[in-house]
Amino acid sequence: MLFAYLCLFSGTLLGFAHLYKYSQKFRKMPPGPVGVPILGYLPFLDVNDLGGSFKRLAKKYGDVFSIRVGTEMAVVLNSYESIKAAFSNPKLLARPDTFMFRFFSQGENGIASASGEKWEVQRKFTHSNLKALGFGQNKMESFIKEEIHELIELLEIKSQGGQPVEIGYDINVSIVNVIWAMITGERKPHHDQKLRDFLTSVNKGIELASTSGILLFMPFLVKIFPESLFGIGKMRKWMKQSYGYLQEVVDEHKINYSPDSQKDFIDAFLTEMKKDGAHPSFNEFQLLVLCSELFGAGGEPTSVTLKWALRFLAENPKIQAQAQAEIESVVGHDRLVDLADRPNLPYCQALMQELIRFADIHPIGVMHSPSEDTELNGFNLPKGTFIFPNFHAVHRDPRHWEKPEQLYPEHWLDASGQFVPHHDGFLSFGVGKRKCPGQEVAQMELFSFVTNLIQKFNFRLTPEDCSPVETSMGCVVAPKPYDLVLEARY
Numbered sequence: 001m002l003f004a005y006l007c008l009f010s011g012t013l014l015g016f017a018h019l020y021k022y023s024q025k026f027r028k029m030p031p032g033p034v035g036v037p038i039l040g041y042l043p044f045l046d047v048n049d050l051g052g053s054f055k056r057l058a059k060k061y062g063d064v065f066s067i068r069v070g071t072e073m074a075v076v077l078n079s080y081e082s083i084k085a086a087f088s089n090p091k092l093l094a095r096p097d098t099f100m101f102r103f104f105s106q107g108e109n110g111i112a113s114a115s116g117e118k119w120e121v122q123r124k125f126t127h128s129n130l131k132a133l134g135f136g137q138n139k140m141e142s143f144i145k146e147e148i149h150e151l152i153e154l155l156e157i158k159s160q161g162g163q164p165v166e167i168g169y170d171i172n173v174s175i176v177n178v179i180w181a182m183i184t185g186e187r188k189p190h191h192d193q194k195l196r197d198f199l200t201s202v203n204k205g206i207e208l209a210s211t212s213g214i215l216l217f218m219p220f221l222v223k224i225f226p227e228s229l230f231g232i233g234k235m236r237k238w239m240k241q242s243y244g245y246l247q248e249v250v251d252e253h254k255i256n257y258s259p260d261s262q263k264d265f266i267d268a269f270l271t272e273m274k275k276d277g278a279h280p281s282f283n284e285f286q287l288l289v290l291c292s293e294l295f296g297a298g299g300e301p302t303s304v305t306l307k308w309a310l311r312f313l314a315e316n317p318k319i320q321a322q323a324q325a326e327i328e329s330v331v332g333h334d335r336l337v338d339l340a341d342r343p344n345l346p347y348c349q350a351l352m353q354e355l356i357r358f359a360d361i362h363p364i365g366v367m368h369s370p371s372e373d374t375e376l377n378g379f380n381l382p383k384g385t386f387i388f389p390n391f392h393a394v395h396r397d398p399r400h401w402e403k404p405e406q407l408y409p410e411h412w413l414d415a416s417g418q419f420v421p422h423h424d425g426f427l428s429f430g431v432g433k434r435k436c437p438g439q440e441v442a443q444m445e446l447f448s449f450v451t452n453l454i455q456k457f458n459f460r461l462t463p464e465d466c467s468p469v470e471t472s473m474g475c476v477v478a479p480k481p482y483d484l485v486l487e488a489r490y
């Protein structure tokens with residue numbers, strides 16, 4: 001009997017100690033709404049518009065609030081200032097250590113889902129090489145131009161006789177092909193079966209990633225239910241397939257490797273691997289995961305932004321005409337628009353930035369997580385908490401944008417019509433040490449594609465298409481496939 005009492009007593013003590021520890025861990029967290037057991041506040045959020053749901057909650061709880069999503073505790077940052085302050089803090093640069101991030105990083109490989117020292121080393125390498133390959137070489141621009149030539153030819157054929165065209169797939173191939181060229185050193189024609197198969201496997205992986213999103217918020221489910229319910233098995237299959245394609249390319253590079261000729265990203269990585277004292281993370285599996293991430297993290301957001309951009313231009317014929325007039329007066333129509341024309345095309349540059357802001361493809365950004373308990377704005381952010389930067393709230397914040405709900409290139413022009421590249425409140429590529437390492441490449445590609453496409457065509461919506469386009473949820477928010485009428489201008 002005494003033993004039973006002792007057990008009960010020590011059990012109760014332990015329970016209280018655990019509760020105390022738990023309450024201390026979440027002590028001084030930002031205020032926020034109360035949810036229900038297990039699901040937290042998830043049932044009260046609009047999963048198709050999390051940015052909007054968070055923005056509404058911020059009105060009640062403030063720019064920085066906390067919320068339980070499923071079994072995970074999260075902090076949502078809703079202002080430019082709080083996001084900038086948080087993401088400049090070295091303790092807030094990690095990714096959450098949960099099943100999904102571990103799955104994508106294949107055990108701390110790649111950079112997009114990785115954290116810690118390995119992430120730091122690999123990110124530094126990737127950023128500097130993307131910059132060098134993107135900006136430093138005329139070759140990159142020549143790849144983009146070849147791609148634009150082929151795309152224009154294709155669209156000319158498809159739009160003959162005023163036939164509406166669904167441009168999504170061809171845009172996707174063109175954009176991924178530029179990244180393919182940067183990574184592998186060669187571009188492939190649109191009809192190349194290997195490129196198409198590779199694209200299918202990358203896209204399938206991205207598609208499935210959104211169906212398994214619930215595991216982010218309730219990772220315990222994967223321990224209770226079969227993995228197949230969340231598409232994990234299929235995702236493994238598609239990932240394996242894309243690693244298989246990449247392995248073939250890496251093997252070819254190894255055979256043709258010469259230390260004197262560094263023509264692409266794979267060459268640069270192989271060189272780094274061969275260096276004495278190279279960081280152990282420079283190994284072949286890391287190269288495969290990294291390349292695959294560059295296709296996913298680079299190809300998808302850029303082609304989705306381009307799909308939005310053409311749609312917005314079709315919806316705003318006056319803005320389209322103004323950009324066309326500027327191109328006509330500076331470049332004419334006997335040659336393609338070059339990147340070197342950028343300084344002479346301030347309206348087009350402003351338009352491009354504005355299209356990226358307005359497209360708002362990552363409304364709630366990409367999650368970070370504190371690597372240790374961290375203080376922010378006087379609040380405690382416990383290690384492991386999810387941090388959502390609400391880019392949507394900032395991109396539609398009237399404190400930063402004169403006309404937040406409109407496509408308004410003038411946001412990026414000064415009084416004399418000159419392009420101003422920096423604007424507080426612009427977060428499409430993130431901010432701080434973890435901001436997108438492909439920003440320059442993406443901006444270069446988007447400027448070239450948009451200006452050259454509108455130089456050649458007028459884009460219009462079909463007469464039936466007058467309602468706002470639906471969006472599809474995923475890693476990035478994309479427009480549902482739509483048709484455009486393309487009118488050749490000369």
Ligand code: HEM
Nearest residue numbers: 111112297298301302305366428429430434435436438442
């Ligand atoms: C319009 C196009 C693009 C947009 C809007 C975009 C946006 C972003 C954002 C918001 C992040 C997360 C930043 C953070 O965690 O705080 C990110 C990360 C990343 N992006 Fe981009 N991106 C674009 C294009 C590209 C391109 C072209 C590449 C490469 C070729 C690329 C490679 C990456 C990688 C590797 C990461 C992970 C970085 C890390 O975790 O350290 N992105 N991007």
